[in-house]
Amino acid sequence: MSELLNKQNYSGLFAALGYVFKNTDLLKQALTHRSANKNHNERLEFLGDAVLGLCVAQMLYEKFPSQPEGKLTRMRSNLVKGDTLASIARELDLGSLIFLGSGEMKSGGHRRDSILADAVEALLGAIYIESGLEATKLCIAKLFDSRLAKLDPNIQIKDSKTLLQEYLQSRQLPLPEYEVTDISGKDHAQVFTVCCTVESLSLRESASGRSRRIAEQKSAKSILEIINK
Amino acid sequence: MSELLNKQNYSGLFAALGYVFKNTDLLKQALTHRSANKNHNERLEFLGDAVLGLCVAQMLYEKFPSQPEGKLTRMRSNLVKGDTLASIARELDLGSLIFLGSGEMKSGGHRRDSILADAVEALLGAIYIESGLEATKLCIAKLFDSRLAKLDPNIQIKDSKTLLQEYLQSRQLPLPEYEVTDISGKDHAQVFTVCCTVESLSLRESASGRSRRIAEQKSAKSILEIINK
Numbered sequence: 001m002s003e004l005l006n007k008q009n010y011s012g013l014f015a016a017l018g019y020v021f022k023n024t025d026l027l028k029q030a031l032t033h034r035s036a037n038k039n040h041n042e043r044l045e046f047l048g049d050a051v052l053g054l055c056v057a058q059m060l061y062e063k064f065p066s067q068p069e070g071k072l073t074r075m076r077s078n079l080v081k082g083d084t085l086a087s088i089a090r091e092l093d094l095g096s097l098i099f100l101g102s103g104e105m106k107s108g109g110h111r112r113d114s115i116l117a118d119a120v121e122a123l124l125g126a127i128y129i130e131s132g133l134e135a136t137k138l139c140i141a142k143l144f145d146s147r148l149a150k151l152d153p154n155i156q157i158k159d160s161k162t163l164l165q166e167y168l169q170s171r172q173l174p175l176p177e178y179e180v181t182d183i184s185g186k187d188h189a190q191v192f193t194v195c196c197t198v199e200s201l202s203l204r205e206s207a208s209g210r211s212r213r214i215a216e217q218k219s220a221k222s223i224l225e226i227i228n229k
Numbered sequence: 230m231s232e233l234l235n236k237q238n239y240s241g242l243f244a245a246l247g248y249v250f251k252n253t254d255l256l257k258q259a260l261t262h263r264s265a266n267k268n269h270n271e272r273l274e275f276l277g278d279a280v281l282g283l284c285v286a287q288m289l290y291e292k293f294p295s296q297p298e299g300k301l302t303r304m305r306s307n308l309v310k311g312d313t314l315a316s317i318a319r320e321l322d323l324g325s326l327i328f329l330g331s332g333e334m335k336s337g338g339h340r341r342d343s344i345l346a347d348a349v350e351a352l353l354g355a356i357y358i359e360s361g362l363e364a365t366k367l368c369i370a371k372l373f374d375s376r377l378a379k380l381d382p383n384i385q386i387k388d389s390k391t392l393l394q395e396y397l398q399s400r401q402l403p404l405p406e407y408e409v410t411d412i413s414g415k416d417h418a419q420v421f422t423v424c425c426t427v428e429s430l431s432l433r434e435s436a437s438g439r440s441r442r443i444a445e446q447k448s449a450k451s452i453l454e455i456i457n458k
Contacts, residue, residue, distance in 0.1 A: 042298035043290060050279075050286035057279035061272060069271035133362050180419060183409045190409060190441075212419075212441070 009097065016092050017123070018142045023130055028099070030126040033115055035101030041122035048125030049080075051133070055140040056080055064153055071153040079147060082117040088143050089116035094123075160220035164198075167227065173200040176223065178216045181206065194219045201227070238326065245321050246352070247371045252359055257328070259355040262344055264330030270351035277354030278309075280362070284369040285309055293382055300382040308376060311346040317372050318345035323352075389449035393427075396456065402429040405452065407445045410435065423448045430456070 182193035196219035207218030411422035425448035436447030
């Protein structure tokens with residue numbers, strides 16, 4: 001691995017982060033997946049997740065001084081979710097810098113969202129360890145700047161159940177009813193089927209998913225698709 | 230409310246926190262439930278939750294340098310869960326200091342776990358706003374010190390499903406099977422009934438709860454009670 005550990009390879013990463021690592025062992029650990037080495041990045045990821053959570057919370061708290069907690073929470077979930085972190089990892093070209101075991105390497109681990117997202121968190125954890133909160137906050141601000149600028153608490157993406165509820169409420173119609181109508185399979189392979197009924201519109205749609213929550217969202221989405229046709 | 234806002238009333242709180250608030254408006258906001266006033270503590274709670282998450286994560290990261298991420302995560306959940314925060318609120322005697330609307334007051338809101346836990350988080354968020362991370366970390370260390378000292382990553386409290394699984398694995402017996410056997414009620418008032426079967430011991434116990442997860446845990450607990458008799 002040592003040939004990867006010269007500054008040349010990391011100059012792009014350092015520029016994108018706006019941060020130059022002093023401790024290359026720590027940097028290496030942050031980029032090491034558990035499949036590669038026992039000195040891997042999971043503990044740093046644990047810390048990085050928490051640092052990211054605080055920094056994003058504070059950025060939202062300051063940027064939206066009059067938004068209620070619920071909207072801040074939703075915006076935060078959106079910013080720190082795996083998808084977003086994986087996109088950031090791709091912008092940083094992290095895939096080519098992550099150390100993976102041979103099995104993961106062959107199966108395309110460099111491109112896997114979860115591995116990429118975890119490495120972003122681990123990097124932030126490492127920066128926090130090395131240089132503290134303010135330095136990490138600056139990196140996070142740099143990484144999330146464009147996403148933060150695009151956030152609008154009022155036009156953010158809402159889940160289907162919320163959209164359906166708002167649609168009905170705006171028309172002063174009663175709320176939809178969700179009912180689990182079937183469960184098949186055993187243990188954690190169970191599949192839930194939920195029926196969403198909107199009496200007032202004579203609509204009834206069923207959908208299945210691995211949890212009640214997922215099935216509910218899918219059934220609400222079906223109803224919305226009919227409404228919006 | 231103003232009679233409550235003199236230092237006399239807060240001296241016990243300040244001593245227990247090891248922190249004296251400079252900004253009494255901020256302190257008052259941290260202790261104001263949404264039922265009392267529109268300038269309530271939910272945004273501070275949002276921030277405090279994140280600050281607490283980071284500080285506890287870092288304390289565990291440093292205290293247990295060789296524990297894997299999974300154990301750190303479990304210990305953190307245990308430390309920051311509502312139950313724990315509500316206990317801390319009671320130690321701080323926060324109930325008597327929280328501003329509640331008259332409805333909440335009558336229905337015993339001062340004693341409700343969620344209101345107490347939220348106020349602890351809001352206080353931490355307020356300290357972070359007023360004095361930054363290091364000051365908040367000191368307060369959190371003071372509040373969590375005895376709980377942190379008692380933590381042992383290897384003998385921590387495990388949930389019933391984990392305990393049952395470990396019991397069976399240690400005897401090389403097959404894992405239990407969980408199956409949802411009934412769902413009653415509608416929407417979010419649904420009650421799940423789960424049956425836990427341990428074929429190898431000819432044991433089968435059912436239990437109900439507001440989610441599949443809760444019902445599974447309760448059924449595993451019933452099986453364990455029989456095993457441990």
